[in-house]
Amino acid sequence: xxxxxxxxxxxxxxxxxxxxxxxxxxxxxxxxxxxxxxxxxxxxxxxxxxxxxxxxxxxxxxxxxxxxxxxxxxxx
Amino acid sequence: xxxxxxxxxxxxxxxxxxxxxxxxxxxxxxxxxxxxxxxxxxxxxxxxxxxxxxxxxxxxxxxxxxxxxxxxxxxxxxxxxxxxxxxxxxxxxxxxxxxxxxxxxxxxxxxxxxxxxxxxxxxxxxxxxxxxxxxxxxxxxxxxxxx
Numbered sequence: 001x002x003x004x005x006x007x008x009x010x011x012x013x014x015x016x017x018x019x020x021x022x023x024x025x026x027x028x029x030x031x032x033x034x035x036x037x038x039x040x041x042x043x044x045x046x047x048x049x050x051x052x053x054x055x056x057x058x059x060x061x062x063x064x065x066x067x068x069x070x071x072x073x074x075x076x
Numbered sequence: 077x078x079x080x081x082x083x084x085x086x087x088x089x090x091x092x093x094x095x096x097x098x099x100x101x102x103x104x105x106x107x108x109x110x111x112x113x114x115x116x117x118x119x120x121x122x123x124x125x126x127x128x129x130x131x132x133x134x135x136x137x138x139x140x141x142x143x144x145x146x147x148x149x150x151x152x153x154x155x156x157x158x159x160x161x162x163x164x165x166x167x168x169x170x171x172x173x174x175x176x177x178x179x180x181x182x183x184x185x186x187x188x189x190x191x192x193x194x195x196x197x198x199x200x201x202x203x204x205x206x207x208x209x210x211x212x213x214x215x216x217x218x219x220x221x222x223x
Contacts (some may be wrong), residue, residue, distance in 0.1 A: 012123045015092040016205075018212035026213075033130030033150045039181040043139045044128040048079070048117040051103050057117055061109050063078065063139040067161060071078050071114075071152050072126060073134045075106055076085040076198045076206070 078116045080106065081126045084133040085210055090181020096121045109201075140164075144179070174219055 001038060014020040044059040062068045080103040086092040093099040096118075103118050119125045128139060130150070136157050138147035147160050171177045199206045 012127075013082050013094070015086055016209055018209040018216065021213040021216045029131035029133075030150070032127070032205070033132045033135065033148075036128065036130035037145050038152065039125065039145050039148065040179040041145055043137070043143050043145050044125075045143070046125045046128070048119060048125060051080070051100070051107060051116040051118055054164045057115070059139070060143055063141060063143055066141045067146060068077060068139045069157060069161070069164070070129075070137045070139065071134070072081050072129065072132070072136070073078065073152070074081050074083045075090050075102070075202055076083070076133070 078112055078114050079125060080116055080118045081133070082123055083202065085199055085202050085206040087199070087206030087209075090202040090206075093121060138164075149186070149189055153186065158187055 005041070014025065020026065024026045041060070045058065047056050049055065049058050059068070059070075072076070080099070082099075083090055083092055087137060090102055090105070091098075095101065099121060100118055101114055106112065107116055117161055123131070129135070130148075132150045134152045136147070136149050136152040137145065138157065138161060140146040147157070149156065168177050196207070197208055
């Protein structure tokens with residue numbers, strides 16, 4: 001793994017929220033939301049493992065015929 | 077469907093993820109403690125899906141059948157999502173004879189009412205450090221707002 005990739009991953013998985021805010025990570029995240037795909041545009045497709053059975057789930061298989069509600073989150 | 081991301085407020089008990097195995101373990105803990113019954117998909121360690129959809133800690137997206145974005149909110153309100161879905165599906169299904177529905181885009185501000193007590197409990201669950209760091213972040217936000 002390249003050094004920059006490791007740095008990028010550490011920045012994504014920050015360990016201290018106050019440092020993240022001090023570095024304006026939260027401001028960048030808000031900006032990323034507004035530059036992400038807009039309504040009526042095609043949604044980015046990915047395959048992720050499902051918790052429990054570890055099955056690969058392709059997002060486009062879930063939204064092929066009916067709407068898909070996707071909530072993102074963690075403990076807090 | 078729920079997509080587990082990085083920990084927004086890591087602490088002593090639920091730290092930031094150093095490996096995908098850490099991330100899976102935290103996602104499992106979250107499912108078991110909060111009783112989420114929806115399918116949970118776990119994003120990769122680098123947050124590839126989270127990045128593609130905009131990095132907010134608790135956002136909700138609705139993707140219409142076929143794959144176009146129908147709704148995106150930088151914060152989650154179940155009531156707002158439900159109201160939107162009901163309206164969206166009704167409008168698509170019940171259009172006047174001889175017409176074809178055409179999508180257009182709106183952007184609206186909404187209000188939410190954070191449950192401070194519940195949030196404080198979740199911060200403490202992650203660890204006392206998460207509580208202290210959030211308090212520092214609040215001071216930083218206040219300074220930012222004042223300048």
